[in-house]
Amino acid sequence: MKRLAPPNISFNDMLVKCSEGMEQVNVRNNFISVFPTFYVKEQQYQALSLAGNLYTYAKVNPLANATLVVGHLTKRKLVNLYENNLRDKDKPARDYYDALLISSGERCPFCGDIGHTKNLDHFLPKAHFPEFSVMPLNLVPSCRDCNMGEKGQSYATVADEQALHPYVDKAIFYQEQWVFADYIDEDDGAFRYYINCPDTWSQEDKNRAANHFNSLALGLRI
Template identity: 40%
Template sequence: MINVATYYDNLANQGQLHEVPRSDQRDTELVIGQVTKGELKNLYDHQMLPRNKSAREIYDNLRSAAPGGRCPTCGFGHVYTIDHFLPKSAFPFFSVLPENLVPSCRDCNTGKMARAANDAQSFHPYYDVGPLMQEQWIFAEVLRTVPISVRYFVQAPLHWNQLLALRAANHFRDYKIASRFGVEAASELSALIHYFISPPMQPHEIQDTLDRRLRAERQHQCNSWKIALFEALRDCAWFCSLEF
């Protein structure tokens, strides 16, 4: 099991967890020594989740480690549970490996798509702090619809290699970032429009307001739905001119 943990750490550091083979054995089959696949999977449910078990302390420490109680995967959801980055059903060796257990909001944990892609893994909150927290790759554009709407999309930095760009696209898809960010943006956009038109503000005033909001938000992260929204609105000439 120690060797398995080292194997996970080495691949995660290289962004290559998608190369880990899935366990296709039945739950009753032995997979390591005299331990079955089912027993490995059940370690988490039987030893880490119950509050009367000593390993529960590890679970609680991991869940409380998320800064501000925010889900590190999406950046805005409240941490609700622990998510297996590689699902324990397909990768039972990692069922209780702390490196594979990530604080998660309910949406990221229960609504994610299949993650063990053959081409690239999504970003790992423990191993990919740089791409997740230090470089912007999620952007938005303002759509001249009725009512006004926003579309989120991925645009990888030019210096990223093909693997990093692919991982960003997978992360965006796997966690349904576009639709979830869009829901948050719709409410904020409605409030902003009301603020800007009552009474009507000048374009430069609107841009200054958005720029201040943007700078404040960037102090905390770089890929939030607010950053992409404020940036898109600030740079949209017809929006700042209230031509809608």
């Protein structure tokens, strides 16, 4: 697992850049009018993530494509904001997408440099949390195996299941050793990877590390 510095692109910068890609003036102005609501959502995300409690964030429920999520913006529009604006190679915001994608040195932080970054992972999936579809702190460079596998559309509802957040999680997950290997001297030889968290860690942190390791099948991928 690899710790990343938080993005140097602010949410405001991202929203402004996305607005520049909106050709219709009324659409752009309506989008800009809800910026304050985006900022409130960002503050909630920051506070919860820094405390390790992002799993407690209250998602909009029920959530359908036509559900209003941020002011007058529906889930569909917020998902499209990522798909057809930020990720669109012909839009101004694409520069920010590319900057985030290479910010980890093109190595995936979720699996600890095993895979090469191929896309941006929504730490809180945009299908369930569309209000964070283009928020830089929620966009983590990821390899295909991590992003398309178990991590992809899943999200935690209890502390033990919360994946490690490369931008904001506790230093212990990145500075202390908790992944080990045994050499099995049979046939051609092989390594068996396993976790053994320090005794000083809380049981919750141990469970989170185990869940991260197992859900991404890291023991088979190292």
